[in-house]
Amino acid sequence: MTDARAIDELRTRFQTDLASASTSRDLQTVRDRYLGRKGGAIAGLMKQVASAAPADRPTLGRLANELKRDIDQALRERRTAAGADRPSADAIDVTLPGRGAAPGRRHPLTALREQIETIFARMGFTVLEGPEVEDEYHNFEALNMPADHPARDMQDTLYLADPLAAETASGPHDHPRTLLRTHTSGMQIRHMETHAPPVRIIAPGRVYRRDNLDVTHTPMFHQVEGLLVGEGVTMADLKGTLEAFLRELFDPDTKVMFRPSFFPYTEPSAEVFIGCLFCDGKGCGVCKKTGWLEILGSGMVHAAVFEAVGYDPERYTGWAFGLGIERVAMLKYRVDDIRLFYENDLRFLEQFPA
Template identity: 50%
Template sequence: MKEALEQIRQTASQLIAAADSEKAVDELRVRFLGKKGELTGILKQMGKLSAEERPVVGALANQVREEIDERIRARMKELANAALTARLAGETIDVTLPGKRPEQGGLHPFHLVLNDFKDIFLGMGFDVVSGPEVELDHYNFEMLTIPKTHPARDTQDTFYITENILLRTQTSGMQIRTMEKRKPPIRIIAPGRVYRSDAVDATHSPIFHQIEGLVVDEGITFSDLKGTLEVFIKKLYGPDTKVRFRPHHFPYTEPSAEMDMSCFKCGGKGCSMCKGEGWIEILGCGMVHPKVLENCGIDSEKYTGYAFGIGLERVVMMRYGIDDMRLLYENDLRFLKQFN
């Protein structure tokens, strides 16, 4: 039995020294020291030995076990150190190489144009207000005198959460909230995200952005509305830009109008951008309906006001010559990097 133990010691030492991976060393540990290992198999035969031989063989077996265990630990440490050295060598950084300039982000086209909007209207004394995208029917429709039978209230056009709660279809609700909280004079713009049940295509999206404006004060007339919007358009598109107003209808303004601007691409001569007409529809506007003012607790005999609304996507697409709205939402860096 002593010869068998010595043979295990010698074989284990040779194999452990030759093992080239931690997995191989662990397999040797199981082979020699495991519950079904070779050393355990020898110890199970000690019952056949005489009383004098058992202590001697037992001591030798413990010595062999400790020696194998120590060799395994040492070899594991050697292999771990070798692996670490190799990994560190592979990850060495040559500090003499030129550095790589980190990529910097930039503003989305929406923000580039929206910042221009804000600069223009802040320069004319307007405040910028914001409000909830999950809105009450009361603010989104009722206070704007939009009747229950109006097509805009239909579930085909509006995302309802409950009968009286919805995703706002316009930022006009912020006009109402502002008129309820402030006394005239009021001069605000309300930019924000709005939602309508539209199918996604090159010119439509269920999520888009609106910028609405409101002015309420004594003696406000349609001439004030026209002058403000004309200044706005000329600052946004250049001093040679012309505007015209066409009669229209909105439930919350009277009179109402749509405003066109001369095509900035052809100067009004006619091109593909304006479909040969020389004019581009840009926004809707009008004088605030007296009933809307009264709903908000404002004396319509004393105060008048005007309101307007413009789609941010439309302006962005026209400014940068984008023909597909989906490009503005897909976050393709190849597209977005063109604006920075």
């Protein structure tokens, strides 16, 4: 049996229970107690209404439905107010698998530099590092590029602020200036100044040019310098070593071509090309229809460079090369915008072998 007063009492009991519920779990318990399909207080009330006297049923039915609606609404409001739709501390599901920690990885340029170092280390080369702030002597003069040498115009140099500039504001500089090195070739000089032949080194590192940022240029990029000096060293040694290096770096079937070129610190000089990786030598947009991609510069060390470091050019010969790590990375991984390497976007970086 039920009547309107019993429904009022149920409402009061619900309000008391709701007031004492503090966690989302408490709220769920209250919901089950009142709105549960089996054993819930409202379900029980509805059964009683169904068995009430026919004359009382419409009124009792209306009151019971109002109570049901009010309970449901009150519970929803409390859940929203408590932010209980979000997982809370008392709702941790300990059966869920944990989140794995994302392991760190090397930057693709670092990984590539280390691969290049490994290839040359196996061939007996020592890996050197040197200063990024260089003086004009090691960056230019000793490499057969005196102050008036036109080759200095080939590289737009970032000079450091000169503390003596005010005293020498006009006229040529009569003291050495410092600069951000424009190439790693200065390491040839620094090493030969302090070591007698034979020499077998590579020197990877950052270099700087006054370039505007675009798809193929950045004001800072990475080079690897290589130098081998001894008695009886010939251009055949240069060719064999670089072919072995490029075939290991790219592919055992890589075609390699040497073409005469000019650099102030090597004579003769050669630009080195590999068969286009994109069109198999047939000619495409990347290789400008030539079937070849320029990959590095090289040559036999100029006698003037040996004289600058006190080596006897009659007794010793040697070869040197320089390559850009970004350029190799762009060709090897088919990246068409150099800026992507510096944006630290994980979606880009995660595509490379670590």
